[in-house]
Amino acid sequence: MPLSENIHSVLTRKGWGLFSVSPQTTVYDAVQTMADKDIGALAVLGPERLLGTFSERDYARKIILLGRSSKDTTVGEVMSYPATSVTPQDTVEDCLRMMTTYRLRHLVVVEAGRPVGMVSIGDLMNWIMSAQEETIGHLHSYISGGYHG
Secondary structure (H helix, E strand, C coil), rough: CCCCEHHHHHHHHCCEECCCCCCCCCCCHHHHHHHHCCCEEEEEEECCCEEEEEEEEHHHHHHHHCCCCCCCCCCHCCCCCCCCCCCCEEHHHHHHHHHHHHHEEEEEEEEEEEEEEEHHHHHHHHHHHHHHHHHHHHHHHCCCCCCCC
């Protein structure tokens, strides 16, 4: 599970698909969906394409801090756009670099022009920790003489 693995592998382990809302959804309903699903971001989908993302960060900075009403504001008014997307062929390392450079926590995975998943910084950190645990296990087996490679 090295950093050179692609996002396809991460999504195969994590699960494909993503949660989404339309731009007409109220911020209140979007936040309720995120709470119900225990997620930090939603894809914002229009009839034909991915429009943007809506995250807890958008809520905190564009609703709470500006004193707006979450029941009177639509996701389309405050979403982050355009959505930053990657493909299933992009590597874990590529995605981590993008997240660090652009200060992102979520990336939408797009294949053949349509969203097929979303990865968070937490998903990628879990991937890295699993890779390290696997490496440690192999080293332990090697040192104790049980390694059969």
